Amino acid sequence: MxxxxxxxxxxxxxxxxxxxxxxxxxxxxxxxxxxxxxxxxxxxxxxxxxxxxxxxxxxxxxxxxxxxxxSEWVGFEYFEFLFFQSPDFLRILKNTVIISCYNIIFGFPAPIILALLLNEVRHGLFKRVAQSITYIPHFFSWVILTGLIMMMLSPSEGPINYLLSLVNIEPIYFLADSNYFRPTLVITNIWKEVGWGTIIYLAALTGIDPTLFEAAKIDGASRLKQVWHITIPSILPVITILFILQLGNILNAGFDQIFNLYSPTVYNVSDIIDTYVYRAGVLNGQFGLTTAVGLFKNIIGIALVLGTNYIVKKMGQEGVL
Incomplete structure (x- = not known):
């Protein structure tokens, strides 16, 4: 056969x-x-x-x-210390979650909005220049940007406080006042990363079928309705995936930025898990404790990614897994 x-x-x-x-x-x-x-x-x-x-x-x-x-095996001793005995861990965990939530609430939509605005610009040269200007800060380290931010926000010589003085407002110590430090973190982080994040969404926007907009124009849809009913739904899978990844990093509030900007006067609102790990692990040599903190962060991050991915798929959207 x-x-x-x-x-x-x-x-x-x-x-x-x-x-x-x-x-x-x-x-x-x-x-x-x-x-x-x-x-x-x-x-x-x-x-x-x-x-x-x-x-x-x-x-x-x-x-x-x-x-x-x-080395001697101690079991869950470090975890018990963190959750039940450490006087600082709950505070730094709270600060980390609050700063990360601020970045998600205000920082995550920023590149989406900027991408939608740039997509509506019809002047090619202006569009390219605007995009270049917005993503240039991404390529500078926080060490360099911290110097610029300190000069801009200086209570004595900074242009921001100078403008406030013109309307009879007392100088504000943005980097030394607990009431203003977190908003300063969020705004400066948006300034640095908004342009870079826009690149991904602009790339997604180029994949939208132009005939959809032509059909919408024939039906009399305005530019705003085209954005709401065509543009945003078309890039929704990309937005969903990036949101899942962002949520997985909720315990990473930005060590480089905070480490360069914070000071002991604002520890109560700025001390996060990563800065605590730096002081306890690098400066004090508590390697076991800081490894336990890092393991805790990773477990929470994986749980958030898997949980969010499951919920998103149940809602009919594409996930990362």
Whole structure:
């Protein structure tokens, strides 16, 4: 019996080829692509997954001399200290969540709004210049931007307080006043990242079918209605995915920015998990405690991503998984 007869007999009998055989055939067919992927997998394995054994430090009284395996096992001692004994952890956790929520509420919609506005601009040169100006701050480090922000917000020589003095308002110490520090963080973060985030949404906007707008014009839809009923729904999958990823980073409130801008006078509203880890781990050498904090952050982040992804899929949108 030749191969054709065998295959026809198999089909008649209702036999289904195992999925793993089809998958293996695809691997063999695209083997050179997997060879190209191999260095990337090696890089992730060595530098991302390999060091994960370091989470054992969260459960040990780590000593650099004895190493990870030689250090004494202490179990959940550090977690018990954080949640039940530490006088600072609940405060820094609260500060982290509040600052991150502010960034999500005010910072997440900012690049979407800017992208929609730039998409409506018909003058090509103005559009390119405006986009370049808005995303230039992204390429500067917070060390450089902190110097600019301090000059702008200086109570004695800053232009912001100078304008306030013109309307008889007393100088405001934006970076030293607990009432103004968090809004300053949010505004400066938007200023730095809004242009860079806009690039993703502008790329998504270019994929919208132009005939949808032409049909809407024929039906008499205004520009605002076109944006609301065509543009926004078309980029909603991109917005959803980025929102899920943003929510997963809710315990990352921005170490670089806060570390360069805060001072002891505003610790009560600005001290976050990352700055606490820096002081306890790098300065005081409490490696086990800070590893426990990092593990806690990662678990919460994964739970938020999976939970949000599940809810989004139930609502009929595309998720990240």
């Amino acid at each position: 030749n191969r054709a007869n065998v295959e026809s007999a198999v089909k008649v009998q209702g036999y289904k080829r195992p999925k793993w055989t089809n998958t293996w055939r695809e691997y063999k067919k695209n083997k050179y692509l997997f060879f190209m992927l191999f260095p990337i997998l090696m890089w992730y394995g060595i530098f991302h997954y390999g060091p994960m054994y370091g989470i054992l430090i969260a459960f040990k009284d780590f000593s650099p001399i004895r190493g990870i395996w030689g």
